Structure formats: structure tokens, C-alpha cells
Amino acid sequence: MITVYGIPNCDTVKKARAWLASRGVTYTFHDFKKQGVPAERLPTWQKAVGWEKLLNRQGTTWRKLEPQLQAATTDASSAQTLMLANPSVIKRPVVDWGIGITVGFDEAGWTARL
Numbered sequence: 001m002i003t004v005y006g007i008p009n010c011d012t013v014k015k016a017r018a019w020l021a022s023r024g025v026t027y028t029f030h031d032f033k034k035q036g037v038p039a040e041r042l043p044t045w046q047k048a049v050g051w052e053k054l055l056n057r058q059g060t061t062w063r064k065l066e067p068q069l070q071a072a073t074t075d076a077s078s079a080q081t082l083m084l085a086n087p088s089v090i091k092r093p094v095v096d097w098g099i100g101i102t103v104g105f106d107e108a109g110w111t112a113r114l
Contacts, residue, residue, distance in 0.1 A: 002097055004029050007032050012093065025114065037083055042083060051075070065082075100113075
């Protein structure tokens, strides 16, 4: 079973969900805003893709953080604490394919997975 994690109004998440739907792919959507970040999954995601890739330093949420908080995010543990407190700082979508994790939308990579 495929699970897509993200925020429904995120443009990349919208594009990813539309892409899956257009191919008839069944998936479950986990809304960070309504359901929160699954704390038990974060270490798995970090191990699979690296905390640096999972942390979206290009987004508005990151840019709005206090410089001290940004500077204190230096490892997997501090990144995990930040992601739990600020779900919007996670790069989206995070997709659990059942056989691996991906972050972001990559049409060619997703096509190869299916």
C-alpha cells in the first residue's frame, strides 16, 4: 500500500496526487495539518533519504524561522524535533511505496517505481 504524506494545499502534493490518480494508483493520503507528523516514521524517513533531504530549507516555513533555530538544526535529532514542531518544514510529498521512501515529486522516478 502506498501512503502519500503532505499538506493538501501544497502545489507539489497536488501535482503528485493528480499524477497518481491519473494512473489509477490507489494510495492513502496522510495530512500533516490534520493528522500531524507520524513521529514513529521520521527516523525511518531520515534513514532512507537523509535528514538533509527531508528538511526543506527552501520553503517559506524555514525562511520564517528564527536564525538561532535554523543554526541549531545541525543533525538528525535536531531536525526531527523541528519537523515534529513545524510539519511544513518537511519537503513534500513524502511517499512510502511499501518498498522504499521518496521525497518530492519526480515523474520519471515514480514511473520507474510503478
